[in-house]
Amino acid sequence: MEFITWAVVVVAVLAVILLAAWRFFTLRSKGTSVILRELPQNGVHGWRHGLFRYNGNKLEYFKLRSLLPMSNLTLDRLSVTLLDRRDPVSDEAVFMSKGVKVLHIQSNDDHIEIALNTHSEMAFTAWLEAAPDARAEHTLNARDFNRFRPGKDTRKNR
Structure with missing residues (x-):
């Protein structure tokens, strides 16, 4: 036994x-190194080191000290809004690299802060801004689609 x-x-x-x-x-x-925390938090509590991995319209967050084979958090680009950008406070600067910015985002009803270096922040905002505007999205019906087919003369006979 x-x-x-x-x-x-x-x-x-x-x-x-x-x-x-x-x-x-x-x-x-x-992945891209990131420090993330879900709000609300008091002081400097709740920060977790991890990685972002961009996957189309999804942003996957993997905690550094996790054994899950899947992401710990997934954000959909169409539901993420950048609310604020700030420098780390003095207590946060102790465990964050120089040049890091803290971004406050909202995804659906969740508020999240992410600390990114300059290049990672640029990549994140580019990914976020590349999202199609939900108001501008529409589907073409078959009649509109056929109107713009290559080789079809769209001019009316005069």
Whole structure:
């Protein structure tokens, strides 16, 4: 019985190590470093280091100290609004790099702060601004689509 217990423990430890290694090596090379916290928070509490990975209209956030094989948070570009941009306060500057800006965003009803360096902030705002405006989106009906087909003369006979 003791052998079975040790075997189960060894298999569990190996599984955790493999999962951690897989997550570390696959995400580290494909992500953007970020520090994120969900609001409301008091003081400097709630900040978590992690990675952003852009995936089309989705932004996936992976916590640095998590073993989940999927993202810990997913943001949809069409639901994200940039509310404010600020410098870190003195207590936050202790664990953040120089040149970091803190962005306050809203996604649906969730308020989130993200700390990004200059290049990451530029990439994030470019990704955000590239979203199509929901008011401008419309679908063309078949009649409108056929009107603009290549090779079709759209001028009326005179």
